[in-house]
Amino acid sequence: xxxxxxxxxxxxxxxxxIRDGKLTSVALTAATLEQTKQFEPTLNAYITQTPDMAMAxxxxxxADFAAGIDRGPLQGIPVAVKDLCATKGIxxxxxxxxxxxxxxxxxxxxxxxxxxxxxxxxxKLNLHEFAYGVTSANEHYGVVRNPWDTGRHPGGxxxxxxxxxxxxxxxxxxxxxTGGSIRIPAALCGVTGLMPSYGRVSRAGAVPLSWSLDHLGxxxxxxxxxxxxxxxxxxxxxxxxxxxxxxxxxDAAAQxxxxxxxxxxxxxxxxxxxxxxxxxxxxxxxxxxxxxxGAVIDDVELPLFDVARTLPILQVEAAAYHAEWLKExxxxxxxxxxxxxxxxxxxxxxxxxxxxxxxxxxxxxVREVMRDHDLIAMPTCPLVASRIDELSGAPLxxxxxxxxxxxxxxxxxxxxxxxxxxxLPVGLSLAARPMEEALLCRVGHAYQQATGWHLERPPLxxx
Amino acid sequence: xxxxxxxxxxxxxxxxxxxxxxxDLNRISRYLVRDNRMRTPATSTEPWCLPATxxxxx
Numbered sequence: 001x002x003x004x005x006x007x008x009x010x011x012x013x014x015x016x017x018i019r020d021g022k023l024t025s026v027a028l029t030a031a032t033l034e035q036t037k038q039f040e041p042t043l044n045a046y047i048t049q050t051p052d053m054a055m056a057x058x059x060x061x062x063a064d065f066a067a068g069i070d071r072g073p074l075q076g077i078p079v080a081v082k083d084l085c086a087t088k089g090i091x092x093x094x095x096x097x098x099x100x101x102x103x104x105x106x107x108x109x110x111x112x113x114x115x116x117x118x119x120x121x122x123x124k125l126n127l128h129e130f131a132y133g134v135t136s137a138n139e140h141y142g143v144v145r146n147p148w149d150t151g152r153h154p155g156g157x158x159x160x161x162x163x164x165x166x167x168x169x170x171x172x173x174x175x176x177x178t179g180g181s182i183r184i185p186a187a188l189c190g191v192t193g194l195m196p197s198y199g200r201v202s203r204a205g206a207v208p209l210s211w212s213l214d215h216l217g218x219x220x221x222x223x224x225x226x227x228x229x230x231x232x233x234x235x236x237x238x239x240x241x242x243x244x245x246x247x248x249x250x251d252a253a254a255q256x257x258x259x260x261x262x263x264x265x266x267x268x269x270x271x272x273x274x275x276x277x278x279x280x281x282x283x284x285x286x287x288x289x290x291x292x293x294g295a296v297i298d299d300v301e302l303p304l305f306d307v308a309r310t311l312p313i314l315q316v317e318a319a320a321y322h323a324e325w326l327k328e329x330x331x332x333x334x335x336x337x338x339x340x341x342x343x344x345x346x347x348x349x350x351x352x353x354x355x356x357x358x359x360x361x362x363x364x365x366v367r368e369v370m371r372d373h374d375l376i377a378m379p380t381c382p383l384v385a386s387r388i389d390e391l392s393g394a395p396l397x398x399x400x401x402x403x404x405x406x407x408x409x410x411x412x413x414x415x416x417x418x419x420x421x422x423x424l425p426v427g428l429s430l431a432a433r434p435m436e437e438a439l440l441c442r443v444g445h446a447y448q449q450a451t452g453w454h455l456e457r458p459p460l461x462x463x
Numbered sequence: 464x465x466x467x468x469x470x471x472x473x474x475x476x477x478x479x480x481x482x483x484x485x486x487d488l489n490r491i492s493r494y495l496v497r498d499n500r501m502r503t504p505a506t507s508t509e510p511w512c513l514p515a516t517x518x519x520x521x
Contacts (some may be wrong), residue, residue: 326481327480327481327482330481330482335486335487335490336490338487339486339487339490339491339494340494342472342476342481342483342487342491343472343491343494343495345476345479345481346472346475346476346491396497
């Protein structure tokens with residue numbers, strides 16, 4: 001197996017080889033670091049790399065395996081985290097100049113859980129400044145580039161996470177999602193992204209964008225890997241007041257391999273309005289594939305989808321978090337993010353409360369539809385990755401189909417479902433009822449077993 | 464209309480203690496126009512330039 005093939009091993013496959021004694025974490029990590037050395041100068045996916053710490057962690061993982069200690073599916077697996085998760089002793093910038101010199105003296109809960117699970121941390125991933133944007137064109141740490149076409153955005157805000165996973169520069173990454181920031185880069189970079197139920201993964205120690213909308217979750221190259229990764233980082237945490245309690249037996253991988261025969265999947269036809277033809281065609285084909293697998297696909301309506309607004313809630317909460325820095329050091333923000341935050345500070349209490357009222361009504365509407373539908377399917381993004389050098393408003397539309405789902409608390413999975421005419425990746429999103437990640441992963445896994453889009457590698461790394 | 468809303472927003476921001484530049488206001492004005500354009504369903508006959516703050520008053 002070549003170094004590059006090693007770097008593209010999935011979490012599940014690598015774990016099986018390691019436990020069979022056919023692979024070591026040291027070899028796997030070395031291959032991943034070599035891949036990063038080769039492609040990071042082009043992609044700029046990382047803000048901080050930690051190769052020495054990674055090799056030391058890999059040696060510890062191998063020593064643990066040799067001693068019969070198995071901490072779970074991420075032991076010995078090279079991972080990375082979005083640079084808004086606090087890491088003890090490692091600079092944590094949130095992609096900002098404001099926090100450029102912050103070296104936390106504690107780990108975010110998600111980082112601690114990765115360490116406890118024996119994962120190998122390769123570094124901190126680039127993102128849109130303070131996660132407030134969808135391109136990951138970061139003024140302070142450079143533009144992240146899409147491995148499928150380095151002249152295009154990877155999406156965001158977890159753009160470094162999407163690019164690194166797509167290029168084999170880590171086996172899985174933590175991203176955050178407030179309006180689509182896990183799912184958008186997953187779709188545009190051709191990888192799998194899972195936004196878990198609200199409260200499933202603790203946000204303690206993660207720099208917030210919007211408290212009531214923020215989710216942490218994994219980006220990986222397969223649904224199986226996403227389930228394994230989620231299992232490692234999920235769980236009740238008293239340090240996060242929104243953390244889900246009483247689901248100690250949670251296992252996102254519990255239903256992998258089960259049939260999807262008879263499951264009902266709703267499709268909102270209005271979601272295909274103003275969607276690029278190449279995106280619509282790939283998603284329609286994915287729906288046909290799911291029907292072939294036995295799912296029952298039918299049309300549903302969500303009239304409040306276009307009316308319910310995520311943005312006012314996000315804007316006001318972001319402005320509240322940033323208010324003091326914004327007054328004291330406005331020049332340390334990029335023009336774009338400063339103006340977005342100032343705009344948020346102008347939104348009236350009446351508008352904010354009405355957005356919250358509509359959030360409740362929209363959530364009720366979705367709940368009603370999902371009484372007799374197991375999932376709702378849609379394009380993740382209405383368009384493919386846009387060119388970096390084009391001054392277009394296209395990226396503003398990236399979140400149009402993803403943002404409403406951050407309001408409802410449901411888990412949403414994005415899987416690669418094909419390419420447009422320019423061979424740019426397209427993502428299919430599946431939304432399940434709250435707490436039903438296992439069902440979501442069952443359907444996504446069945447789809448990936450039947451198709452194989454998730455196995456495609458970007459041309460940058462295939463040369 | 465968006466620029467008037469942005470100008471009013473600028474006054475409110477300064478009263479609240481924020482420093483706001485002309486460029487900030489121009490960007491906020493552009494955001495308001497784009498936001499209204501994006502939020503309007505394709506089937507609607509509603510003008511796209513209505514300020515965001517009027518949305519909930521009708």
